[in-house]
Amino acid sequence: MRRAVFLATVLTVFCLAQTTRAQTEQDSVDALREAVERLTRQVQAMKTARETDRRRIRDLEESIEQLAAAPVPSAPVQEQTVVEGRDAGTGQGNLLNPQITAFVDVGGSLSTDGDNKAHNRFTLREAELDLRAAVSPHADGVLVIAMGEEIEDPFGDVDIDFTFEIEEGYLDVHTLPWDLGLKAGKFRASFGRNNLLHTHDLPQVTRPLAVQAFLGPEGLTTVGASLDWLVPNPWDRYVELAAQVVNADGGSESPILIGPGAKNPAVLSHLKLFQDVGDTGSVELGTSFLYTRASGDLDDSYVLGADATYMWRDPLKPDFRSLVLQGEFFWSNGDSLDEVGGIIHDDNWGVYAFGQYQFSQNWYAGIRYDYTEFPNLELRRRTDSDWAISPYVTWYAYEALRLRLEYQHLERDVLGQDDSEDAILLGLTFYFGAHPPHPYWVNR
Amino acid sequence: MNERSLGREMLAIASFAALMPCLALAEVRVVATNPTLADLTRQVGGERVRVESLMRGPENPHNVIPKPSFAMKLRNADLFVHVGLDAEPWVPNLLRSARRERLLAGGDGNVDASKGIKLLEVPSHGELTRAMGDIHVYGNTHYLLDPLNGIGVGHTIAEALSSVEPEHASLFVERARDLEQALRALTEKLVERMKPLAGTRVVIYHRTWPYFMTRFALEKLAEVEPKPGIAPGPRHIARIAEEMEQSGVGLVILATFSNQKTGRRLAELAGGRAVVLAQEVNALPGVETYQALFEHNVEALLAAQRELSGSSMNPPSRETTR
Numbered sequence: 001m002r003r004a005v006f007l008a009t010v011l012t013v014f015c016l017a018q019t020t021r022a023q024t025e026q027d028s029v030d031a032l033r034e035a036v037e038r039l040t041r042q043v044q045a046m047k048t049a050r051e052t053d054r055r056r057i058r059d060l061e062e063s064i065e066q067l068a069a070a071p072v073p074s075a076p077v078q079e080q081t082v083v084e085g086r087d088a089g090t091g092q093g094n095l096l097n098p099q100i101t102a103f104v105d106v107g108g109s110l111s112t113d114g115d116n117k118a119h120n121r122f123t124l125r126e127a128e129l130d131l132r133a134a135v136s137p138h139a140d141g142v143l144v145i146a147m148g149e150e151i152e153d154p155f156g157d158v159d160i161d162f163t164f165e166i167e168e169g170y171l172d173v174h175t176l177p178w179d180l181g182l183k184a185g186k187f188r189a190s191f192g193r194n195n196l197l198h199t200h201d202l203p204q205v206t207r208p209l210a211v212q213a214f215l216g217p218e219g220l221t222t223v224g225a226s227l228d229w230l231v232p233n234p235w236d237r238y239v240e241l242a243a244q245v246v247n248a249d250g251g252s253e254s255p256i257l258i259g260p261g262a263k264n265p266a267v268l269s270h271l272k273l274f275q276d277v278g279d280t281g282s283v284e285l286g287t288s289f290l291y292t293r294a295s296g297d298l299d300d301s302y303v304l305g306a307d308a309t310y311m312w313r314d315p316l317k318p319d320f321r322s323l324v325l326q327g328e329f330f331w332s333n334g335d336s337l338d339e340v341g342g343i344i345h346d347d348n349w350g351v352y353a354f355g356q357y358q359f360s361q362n363w364y365a366g367i368r369y370d371y372t373e374f375p376n377l378e379l380r381r382r383t384d385s386d387w388a389i390s391p392y393v394t395w396y397a398y399e400a401l402r403l404r405l406e407y408q409h410l411e412r413d414v415l416g417q418d419d420s421e422d423a424i425l426l427g428l429t430f431y432f433g434a435h436p437p438h439p440y441w442v443n444r
Numbered sequence: 445m446n447e448r449s450l451g452r453e454m455l456a457i458a459s460f461a462a463l464m465p466c467l468a469l470a471e472v473r474v475v476a477t478n479p480t481l482a483d484l485t486r487q488v489g490g491e492r493v494r495v496e497s498l499m500r501g502p503e504n505p506h507n508v509i510p511k512p513s514f515a516m517k518l519r520n521a522d523l524f525v526h527v528g529l530d531a532e533p534w535v536p537n538l539l540r541s542a543r544r545e546r547l548l549a550g551g552d553g554n555v556d557a558s559k560g561i562k563l564l565e566v567p568s569h570g571e572l573t574r575a576m577g578d579i580h581v582y583g584n585t586h587y588l589l590d591p592l593n594g595i596g597v598g599h600t601i602a603e604a605l606s607s608v609e610p611e612h613a614s615l616f617v618e619r620a621r622d623l624e625q626a627l628r629a630l631t632e633k634l635v636e637r638m639k640p641l642a643g644t645r646v647v648i649y650h651r652t653w654p655y656f657m658t659r660f661a662l663e664k665l666a667e668v669e670p671k672p673g674i675a676p677g678p679r680h681i682a683r684i685a686e687e688m689e690q691s692g693v694g695l696v697i698l699a700t701f702s703n704q705k706t707g708r709r710l711a712e713l714a715g716g717r718a719v720v721l722a723q724e725v726n727a728l729p730g731v732e733t734y735q736a737l738f739e740h741n742v743e744a745l746l747a748a749q750r751e752l753s754g755s756s757m758n759p760p761s762r763e764t765t766r
Contacts, residue, residue, distance in 0.1 A: 138545070174540040179519070181543060230519070230543065238512040274512040279500065282511055311509075318503050319701050361703055362675060399578060399673060432574065435530070437537045 098133035098141070099434040103200040111423035118151045119423065125149065126199045128167065130436065138175045142187075144168040144198070167198070167221060179230040189220040190228075190242040190270040191288040192307040192328045194352075203324070203356060203366065203394075205406040205427040209386055210350030210372040214303055214330040220290075222246040224265065238274035243267070248292045266292040281312040294335060299345060301334020303375075320361050327353035332375040348373035364394040383412040383419075390425075401430045472608045475521040477532050478505060479725040480588050481557055481597070483734050485525055488601045488619050492612055501726030504701035505531055505585075506578070506673075510538040518542035521553065522608045525601060528558030531585035555604040557597045561587045564654045578673025589723065590655035591631045591738050598623040630735055634742045635660060641749055646695040647688060647710070649702035652723050656741065665693045668702070668710060675703070681710050688714035694752040695745070699723040719748040 105126040111119035126148040135141045146167040152159040170185030188196050194211045197203075199218065211219055224246030231239040248266035272286045288305035307328040314321035333347040350372030358364045370388040392406035404427035412419040474495045476482040482497035489495070498514050499505060505527065515538060518524060524547045526535055539548050546553040563583030572581060587593045602620035606613035642661040649668040657664065666684045668676050676684075688694065694716030698707040700723065711718035721741040722731040731740050 137548070137550075140540070172540070175543050175545040175548070179543055181541075230515075236516060236520075238516050240512070272512075276511070276513045282513070284512070313509075315500070316502055316700075318500070319507055320703075400574065435533050 096133070098131040098143075101130045101431055101433040101436045103128040103130065103198070103429070103431045103436075105200045106428040107205060108426035109423050111421060113421040113423070115155060117155065117157075123149050128198065128200065132437070135171060139171055139173040142168055142170055142172060146199075167218075179232065181228040183226040183228075184224075186221060186223045187226065189215075189222060189246060189268055189290075190226065190244060191215060191220055191268060191290060191303075192270075192286060192305045192330075193284075193309055193326060194307075194328060195219040200429050200431070203326075203354065204368055204390060204392055205404055205425040206390075206408070208328070208352035208354075208368065209370040209388060210328065210330050210352050213348075213350055213372045213374050213376070214305075214332060222266075238272075240270075240272040240274075242270040242272075244269070263293040263295050266290060277310075277312075280315045280318065281310070284309045284311075292334075298335040298343060301332065301336075301375075303330060303332040305330050320358070322358040324356045324366075325354075327351065330372075334375065336376070348375045362396040365392070366394075367391045383414050384416075385413045387411050400432065403428055472523065472605055473521050474523045474525060474605075475517050476525040477527060477535065479727075480734060480737070481525045481527070481601075483725045483732075484594060484597055484623070485601050485605075487623050487734070488598050488616055489605050490615070490619055492609065492615065493605065497726075499724075501722070501724045501728070501731070502700040503724075504699075505724075506533065507701075508532070508534050510534040510541075512541070514538055515542040518547060519544060521547065523553045523555055523604050525555040525557055525604070527585055527588070528556035529563075529582040529585045530580050552607060553604075555600060557600055558585075558587065559600050560596050561593055563587065564658065565651065577669070577671025580672075584651055584654050586652050586723070587655050588734075589653065590659045591627050591634070591734075592659065593655065594627050594734055595624045598627075626735065630738060631659065634738055637742055637746070638662075641745060644695070644749070645691065645693045646697055647684060647693060647716075648697045649707050650699060652699045652702075653697055653721075656721075660742070665691060668696070668707060676706060681706065681713065685710055685713035688716055695719060695748055697721055697745075700727045717748045717752050719744050721745070 103126070104124075105128075106122065107125045108122040109119050113119050126146055128147075129143075129145045131143045131145075132140055144167040146165045148163050148165075150161045150163050152161055166186060168185075168187050170183050170187045173182040173184075176182060188198075190196065192211070194202075194208055195215050197219075199207075207217070207219065224244055226242055226244040228240060228242045231241055233239055245265045245267055248262035248264050268288070268290045270286060270288045272284065274282065274284045276282050284307075286305075286307045288303075288307070290303040290305075291300065292302070293300050305328060308326070310323075310325040312323040329349070329351045331347065331349045335343050335345045350370075352368060352370045352372075354366055354368035356364055356366030368388075368390045370390070371385070372387075373385045374383070388408055388410040390406050390408040392404060394402060394404045396402050404425075406425040406427070408421075408423045408425060410421045410423070412421070471491070472489060472493045474482075474485050474489065474493050476485055476495060476497050478499045479497040479501050482495045485493060485495045496517055498517065499508050518538070519542050521544070524539070526532060536549070539554075544553070545551055548554060549556075564587075565580075566583035567576070567579055567581065571579065573579075588597065598620040602616040605616045609616075638660045643663060645663045645665040646657070647666050647668060648657075648664060651667065651669075651672050653662075654664075656662075666687055668681070668684065670676055670680050688710075694711075694714065696707050696711045696714075696716055696718040698704060698718055698720045700720060702720075704718075704720065708718045710716075720728070721744055722728040722737050725731060725734060725737055727737075728740065731737050
């Protein structure tokens with residue numbers, strides 16, 4: 001019996017032990033299964049990740065290959081590139097629009113000449129829009145639209161008119177064979193130095209009297225074509241010859257193109273020589289010639305011009321000290337019709353000269369002398385000749401904002417009698433938009 | 445008979461002798477906008493190049509008047525090396541007047557040195573207005589004032605020279621590598637030399653110096669110009685002087701084209717030192733190479749700092765700062 005009990009106990013213990021062992025084994029198997037499953041999941045995840053990485057690497061390799069095949073961009077590497085409209089399906093958008101600059105020129109005068117209604121008032125002399133962009137690899141397009149205030153009859157009732165004008169609109173082919181350049185359209189004629197300047201570029205408040213008398217109140221700007229040639233020479237000096245064929249019927253705006261009597265086209269030429277003087281000085285000399293044929297009994301007319309400019313900048317303080325000396329001479333010969341239709345043949349001359357010194361970073365002082373006769377009878381009816389002396393000060397508050405104060409003493413010779421006028425002139429000029437092309441103002 | 449043939453031989457020898465220098469002188473003609481780029485070109489091109497700079501060292505690169513004689517120089521050039529970006533607004537019109545298609549933007553001879561340079565102070569969209577002053581729309585254009593940027597420019601120049609003279613390409617590439625090594629060694633040496641000044645705050649006149657300051661671990665307290673290109677008024681100067689005194693900043697860094705009088709007055713007000721650094725090769729006497737520019741600027745800053753520490757032994761007064 002004792003044996004039976006012992007056996008039963010042993011069996012029970014064995015069974016219990018077996019059961020427990022089976023339980024433990026089951027647990028281990030479960031744990032192992034779980035671990036295997038976890039590992040399988042991890043391996044699967046790694047496989048997927050590797051696949052993604054492979055795909056990414058492949059994509060990157062492709063992009064690198066594409067980049068290597070493409071030409072190296074010349075644009076600078078920037079930290080950010082914002083291209084408007086790229087995703088909006090708007091095509092090129094405004095990206096190829098021309099460079100646009102707006103200039104505004106406001107004047108004011110206080111004068112002893114009370115009869116002239118254009119004096120003793122503020123004037124919006126000019127608001128100008130300057131648009132330019134490349135037309136092709138060889139040519140640029142330039143369009144300058146000007147609006148300004150004009151007093152219809154300065155000696156009558158004040159009647160203010162706003163004029164709208166295409167001041168310039170031309171194609172500039174800048175790289176032609178044999179060092180040639182071509183302009184076609186409406187442009188400022190290459191007559192002397194001052195005529196090339198727009199109103200906002202003038203070194204003084206007013207345009208020199210001789211330029212106004214010989215080339216027009218705003219200078220000579222006509223429609224035609226111009227061929228410029230950089231003349232090769234053994235001394236390798238800058239010699240430029242311009243030949244222009246333009247419309248002669250410029251009307252009263254261009255007094256020398258004698259209106260009704262003029263026959264198209266007029267021809268114009270300009271020879272320019274430039275020479276550096278020392279490290280920071282330079283001299284420019286030029287001669288100009290304008291010739292118009294006349295119709296009927298009238299003689300042909302022509303204007304000759306000569307100009308000289310000396311510029312200097314302080315070698316050590318180029319932004320703070322500079323000097324400009326400039327002079328131009330005009331001489332004309334031709335016929336014009338008087339009030340009763342009679343023909344008057346005569347010659348006239350005019351001259352201006354100015355000196356300007358920069359005495360600090362933003363301040364300039366200068367003085368201009370003017371003398372002129374009048375080739376245009378309409379103007380001559382009021383005065384035979386004028387001379388004037390005008391000291392002035394210019395202050396650049398900022399590169400794009402300039403103020404100018406000028407005093408002008410003017411003497412008119414009216415039928416042998418002197419008539420004088422004193423005036424204080426103000427000029428405010430500013431621009432906004434794209435940086436205008438250099439040279440901007442005479443020395444700035 | 446002998447006399448005649450001798451004469452002929454003499455003539456042949458004479459013409460050969462006359463041609464020799466021409467053959468030897470056949471070189472790449474390069475026009476650079478400024479003396480720094482001209483010097484880098486000279487270093488990479490060696491005797492194979494003839495380089496001219498349009499601008500003079502002391503000038504302000506933004507205010508150069510493009511003279512007709514510049515166009516004459518360009519007409520004979522194989523390459524035109526320029527700073528690129530909007531650093532030199534006088535360049536586009538000049539290139540048109542030179543009438544050389546290859547030198548125009550995008551042409552083979554037009555070398556834009558800014559290619560591949562990482563720019564600082566790139567304005568965000570909202571900052572692109574003149575209300576922010578005379579800003580540069582692509583970022584700060586004075587990148588040549590980090591000596592390590594000279595390396596990339598050297599390679600750009602070597603590539604351009606090689607396109608003109610492929611037979612000397614290996615020479616140009618090798619010289620660009622030499623330049624790279626020289627600039628790395630110089631930078632390492634000068635950064636070490638500038639260690640005592642590392643982290644020093646300074647006042648700069650115009651934003652000419654950020655690349656230089658980043659490389660040599662200088663920090664900016666203020667700019668003398670209230671906004672780039674805008675002249676400071678007396679109140680602005682007084683405010684900066686006060687700020688300098690409060691934060692113990694004494695160095696005012698000027699370029700040769702900065703308003704020296706204003707810069708010195710500010711330094712005097714704050715009991716500090718104004719120091720004129722060379723922003724360009726040839727801007728100051730003795731600064732004749734790109735490497736000399738950095739050597740000079742580092743020594744000038746260290747000297748100014750020494751003077752400053754010397755004078756700060758005494759309480760700052762107008763007498764000591766003059």
